[in-house]
Structures are given as structure tokens and as C-alpha cells.
Amino acid sequence: SQQGEEDPQALSIQEGENATMNCSYKTSINNLQWYRQNSGRGLVHLILIRSNEREKHSGRLRVTLDTSKKSSSLLITASRAADTASYFCAPASYNTDKLIFGTGTRLQVFP
Amino acid sequence: SQTIHQWPATLVQPVGSPLSLECTVEGTSNPNLYWYRQAAGRGLQLLFYSVGIGQISSEVPQNLSASRPQDRQFILSSKKLLLSDSGFYLCAWSPDRGDQPQHFGDGTRLSIL
Numbered sequence: 001s002q003q004g005e006e007d008p009q010a011l012s013i014q015e016g017e018n019a020t021m022n023c024s025y026k027t028s029i030n031n032l033q034w035y036r037q038n039s040g041r042g043l044v045h046l047i048l049i050r051s052n053e054r055e056k057h058s059g060r061l062r063v064t065l066d067t068s069k070k071s072s073s074l075l076i077t078a079s080r081a082a083d084t085a086s087y088f089c090a091p092a093s094y095n096t097d098k099l100i101f102g103t104g105t106r107l108q109v110f111p
Numbered sequence: 112s113q114t115i116h117q118w119p120a121t122l123v124q125p126v127g128s129p130l131s132l133e134c135t136v137e138g139t140s141n142p143n144l145y146w147y148r149q150a151a152g153r154g155l156q157l158l159f160y161s162v163g164i165g166q167i168s169s170e171v172p173q174n175l176s177a178s179r180p181q182d183r184q185f186i187l188s189s190k191k192l193l194l195s196d197s198g199f200y201l202c203a204w205s206p207d208r209g210d211q212p213q214h215f216g217d218g219t220r221l222s223i224l
Contacts, residue, residue, distance in 0.1 A: 030210060031210060033213075035212075040199075040220070041217060041218065042201050042203075042215030042217050043201070043203075043213075043215045045212035045213065048211075050210075092210070097143045097160065097162060097207075098145075098157060099157070101147075101154050101157075103153060104154055
């Protein structure tokens with residue numbers, strides 16, 4: 001298992017703007033997962049993208065995966081104050097049930 | 112549908128006291144179970160995970176232990192708490208068939224005095 005590294009560590013934007021967060025990892029993956037954590041709560045799964053997929057959408061979320069660069073990005077379009085949270089990526093290696101989470105990106109959306 | 116319950120939500124314990132945090136999952140069988148700890152403003156640290164009853168893998172040597180006495184019950188314990196055990200403890204489960212996301216409980220905020 002390996003840890004994903006999110007970038008930037010913190011991001012502040014206005015409502016209506018788009019937010020982009022990036023994730024890098026080191027070795028080959030089976031899939032990569034994105035999670036959100038509201039302050040003081042557990043993590044909530046957002047999107048799982050498999051290694052043979054390049055892009056995936058879910059509502060206002062768009063995730064891309066570039067396995068050649070070992071990187072992924074999460075785009076939140078038309079952000080809302082309710083999107084304020086920490087976002088974590090978790091690259092899932094083959095033959096393991098473990099996920100290793102990084103330190104996340106703290107997103108602040110101002111009304 | 113599947114649900115995960117974690118309790119208590121908050122706990123204040125003196126140094127040297129024992130600890131028992133419980134996590135149960137409903138609506139699924141043979142889940143993979145996980146315990147994480149999160150320090151304030153930090154990422155998650157995987158402490159233990161289990162793929163079946165009585166099967167516990169420890170990720171980080173420490174003052175804590177875990178047990179899985181039943182298929183859908185995961186317990187985090189300590190005989191004597193240290194100040195450094197303070198943090199936000201999260202339990203999670205995932206289906207045992209792999210390639211699936213994890214689902215988290217609401218966490219326990221543990222403060223050691």
C-alpha cells in the first residue's frame with residue numbers, strides 16, 4: 001500500500017468558483033479513491049476511479065487519472081460553501097485491502 | 112443498507128486509565144474492518160485492520176491493541192492510556208471482495224488528561 005500526497009495543502013475560493021486538488025503517488029495502482037471529511041466527522045467516499053479509466057464524473061465532481069504521471073486531480077465545479085471540507089486521495093495498490101491516506105487538502109469556500 | 116456505528120462520540124480519560132472503543136457494522140457479512148487515528152489538523156494513520164474474526168494486522172507499534180470477537184464487531188483497546196493517545200479515532204469497513212471504497216463511522220474524540 002502507498003500514501004497519496006495531496007496538493008495544495010490548503011485552498012480558499014469564493015462560491016461559484018472551481019476548485020482543483022491534485023494527488024500524486026509512487027507505484028502502480030489498482031484504483032484511486034477520493035474522500036471528503038467535514039470538520040469533526042468521518043470520511044465520506046466521493047469517487048473511485050480504476051487504473052484503466054482516465055476520467056470520471058459525479059454531479060459537480062470530476063476526477064481524472066494519469067497513470068503515466070502517477071497523478072490524479074479532483075475538480076469541484078461551481079463550488080458552494082457546503083463544499084468546505086478536507087479532501088483526501090487514497091491510491092489503492094493491488095493485492096491489498098489497506099488504504100493509506102495523506103494529509104489532505106483543506107478547502108474553504110467563502111460565501 | 113449497511114451502517115456503521117461507533118461509540119462513544121467523545122471520551123475524556125485520565126493518563127494510565129484503560130480504553131475500550133467499539134465499532135459495529137450492520138447489513139453486511141465478513142467485512143474488512145479498520146481503525147484509524149487522526150491528530151488535530153492531520154491526515155489519517157492506519158492503526159489496525161482485520162479481514163476476518165480473530166485476524167488482526169497491526170500497522171504501527173504502539174500502546175493500543177485491537178480485537179474482532181465477532182464478524183461485525185471491532186474493538187480498540189488500551190490497558191494504560193498515554194497523553195500521546197489523544198486524537199480522533201475512526202472506524203471503517205469495506206466489502207471483502209476488494210476494489211471497493213471504505214465507509215467510515217462518525218469517530219470518537221479522545222482526550223487524555
